[in-house]
Amino acid sequence: MPDWSYQTIFRPLLFRLPSRLARELTLRAMGRLSRLPGGAFVIRTLGHMEPSPLLESRVTALTFPTPVGLSGSLDPEGTAHKAMSQFGFGFMEVGPVTVSSVRSGQPIVREAAAESIVYPAYAENPGLKAAARRIAKPGHTLPQLVRIAPMPGTRGERALEELRLLRARLAEAGAAGFYIDVLRDCEGTEEALALLERIPGAAEAGRPLFLYVSLDYPNEQLERLLERLDRSAWAGIVVGEALPAAGGGVRIGKACKAAALEKLRAIRRVLGPGSSFDRLGSRDVNGFAVKAAGGVHEPQDAVDLMRAGADYVLLHSGLVYAGPGLPKRVNEAVLYEKIRGEPEPLPPSFWKHWGWMCLLGLGMIFGGILAWLVATTTVLLPYDEAYLGMDLEELSRINANLLHFMSHDRITLAGTMISIGILYYQIAANGLQHGLHWSKTALAVSGVVGFSSFFLYLGYGYFDPLHAITAAALLPMFVLSMRNNPDRPYRKPVNRRNDRVWRLAMWGQLCFVVLGFALAAGGITIAVVGMTQVFVPEDLAFMQVTPAELEAANPHLIPLIAHDRAGFGGALLSDALALLIMALWGLQQGERWQWKTLLVGGAPGFIAGFGVHLGIGYTDFWHLLPALFALALYVAGLILLYPYLMRSPQTQDA
Structure with a gap:
């Protein structure tokens, strides 16, 4: 389902259906195709999503082929992860995952004019056992980073126990790292610091940890938290994708980009300024990696977030409104930004090839x-x-x-x-x-x-x-x-x-x-x-x-x-x-x-x-x-x- 078929045929049809049904039909269709003999090859061939090696980077021991990730809440069951791994993503988020399942029978609301999606439950997911099964057999080789959270409303020692259980079971299943999502139920900086200090570091668990911060978390409180946090125990921070919706639930969409930019500016005030394009000159993302997941609906959105300080971006509602070619388009825009200042090599001789x-x-x-x-x-x-x-x-x-x-x-x-x-x-x-x-x-x-x-x-x-x-x-x-004609990157400006x-x-x-x-x-x-x-x-x-x-x-x-x-x-x-x-x-x-x-x-x-x-x-x-x-x-x-x-x-x- 490349953009030329999604925008013209499938999106108009799917948008006539209820959102839950449209999501289920789409994910199941992609999942079934990817499981057929040669299905993944067909998906990759139609979209030609092979990323440039120049986009590869590392955070601790993890290697990411591209700086674009898939948000876990887009496909909470992991139905189509094998198919979407062919879209040009560099890593896959799984989750949120809680110890027990969180379900909601209320409809998902699609707001097409605003390019947003309203989910009735913040942490809707199938639970630990289901997540562990699919992490163990992902059908792809991309790093799986799991967003884990205590059950809604759980705090203190009980929250820590649930996080320990989630980390142990999911690490055994094959999780490459974890996003720790606990701040939403903490009251104030002191409680948050006390809780985070009791979470074992990456070395103890053998998997890098990232602190997950929701978009509505107060910026001033976040700055105080980062100033006092022992960042040596953490691989980085993830800026969330959702804002509270009127009447309950959360809204994910294009309008979340402004909040994500503000959050990135607050983080950079503590970590130090600088565009991620400067840091991408090295394959190693040094220090505290920053990921942002809010409001990426077109390549320019990703470029703006990365200029504001994000090293990586995650996609969710943008895939629904722009289409499955968005990861490839973002990769092309990022690659152009990365190499635009470099001198272009001399063209080969006419007689070379x-x-x-x-x-x-x-x-x-x-x-x-x-x-x-x-x-x-x-x-x-x-x-x-x-x-x-x-x-x-x-x-x-x-x-x-x-x-x-x-x-x-x-x-x-x-x-x-x-x-x-x-x-x-x-x-x-x-x-x-x-x-x-x-x-x-x-x-x-x-x-x-x-x-x-x-x-x-x-x-x-x-x-x-x-x-x-x-x-x-x-x-x-x-x-x-x-x-003798090795691949070289496309050096002209691309559509954004x-x-x-x-x-x-x-x-x-x-x-x-x-x-x-x-x-x-x-x-x-x-x-x-x-x-x-x-x-x-x-x-x-x-x-x-x-x-x-x-x-x-x-x-x-x-x-x-x-x-x-x-x-x-x-x-x-x-x-x-x-x-x-x-x-x-x-x-x-x-x-x-x-x-x-x-x-x-x-x-x-x-x-x-x-x-x-x-x-x-x-x-x-x-x-x-x-x-x-x-x-x-x-x-x-x-x-x-x-x-x-x-x-x-x-x-x-x-």
């Missing part, structure tokens, strides 16, 4: 233009005529539309070759050159499929020497372009706002993702048809002939046509995969070259397809319907993506 792919793309464009010229004039090459043992005049006498039909296959193949060449050249020059992971993946997958499709030409026993020579000439360029331009872009991205999948399905279908039955009923109706009649006229005719069809199917699949991966993983706000590439790269295929069908009179509606559907997606996607790709993202500097 990316230039060879540019030459391959130019070769495809040149070959496609030549193929188009041949297909619109002689249609067949001399070796085609030699294979058939017939010239053009003899072929025309077999069937008046036969040459038109053959030119239809060859012109569409030529247009697809030109489209592939444009995509390859642009992705190489603007992505591969800069070491962007998605660009290497797009070119590698598309190239392997494209070169492998040469063998489809042999499906009916016809060997095309020109195609063989072309493939042999281009293959070394492909191999050279894939060598959930504004109208971004929301429109989600619809545009959906159009191109669907188009990519549709073209891939079409390519596979055409290739399979070319290797088996060769013709669809509309083809035979256009030519007004049967396969038996063609076979009787010349036994080499069908193998020649099959070779064209299978080759076109393979080329279309190769084109579709490059487009699909670019649409899934590569689109970034302000990258004008991407919009121009989508426009210019798609045009030859559509011009060739519709132009030849109209030119030869092959205008059967059902035959053209898939192409019309693809054209509609193409045009709509370009229109919807135009403001996003052609306008630089807004940034808010310190």
